[in-house]
Amino acid sequence: MTGSTGPEEFDDVNEAVGAEWEDETTPYERVREIISRAYTPVSADAVADTARTSPKTARKHLNALDDEGFVTTDTGENGGTTYRRSPESLVVEQAADIREHVSTEELIARVAKMRERISNFQAEYGVESPEELLIERTNQTLSEADTTHDDLDPETIQEWQTTRRNLAFANAALSIANAERFVGEESRPNGSALAQ
CATH class of the missing domain: 1.10.10.10 (Winged helix-like DNA-binding domain superfamily/Winged helix DNA-binding domain)
Known part of the structure; x- marks a missing residue:
């Protein structure tokens, strides 16, 4: 000051x-x-x-x-x-932060775990996304055809959405790492041009 x-x-x-x-x-x-x-x-x-x-x-x-x-x-x-x-600047910022703090090997392992978690959600609930699950449960509630369905835990929806978002950021970080590797190779004397 x-x-x-x-x-x-x-x-x-x-x-x-x-x-x-x-x-x-x-x-x-x-x-x-x-x-x-x-x-x-x-x-x-x-x-x-x-x-x-x-x-x-x-x-x-x-x-x-x-x-x-x-x-x-x-x-x-x-x-x-x-x-x-802009969403693009946020993705780049998050991906750069991940790259700075997590090794590529660890990131690959985390991506595999997140993909497995999402697959488990999809198998357990029989839908592809948390949004589809919410729609399905809302329709069941509105139709009241089967009132025995389990109440949907909001924490499950949030965990699924968070896992999906984190997976997207991790994939962006891996893509940037891969692109950086190729840019590094391209800048070497024996590198090839993009369009040959």
């Missing part, structure tokens, strides 16, 4: 932390940090308010992040542009 002002001089501790954040970062860094957690569309004004910058500056940085593929834009209800974190 620059200067010698302490938190006691602020009306609110949050204001002190916000002021310190503003002193230690650029508007671009603050906008990027705020939008990195925006999975639903938000306006440039909302981002600007949270990022402690002007709407014009926020919009400039959001458009640059859109050009980079970090965010996507939509048209809001009132016709204005809204912004949110």
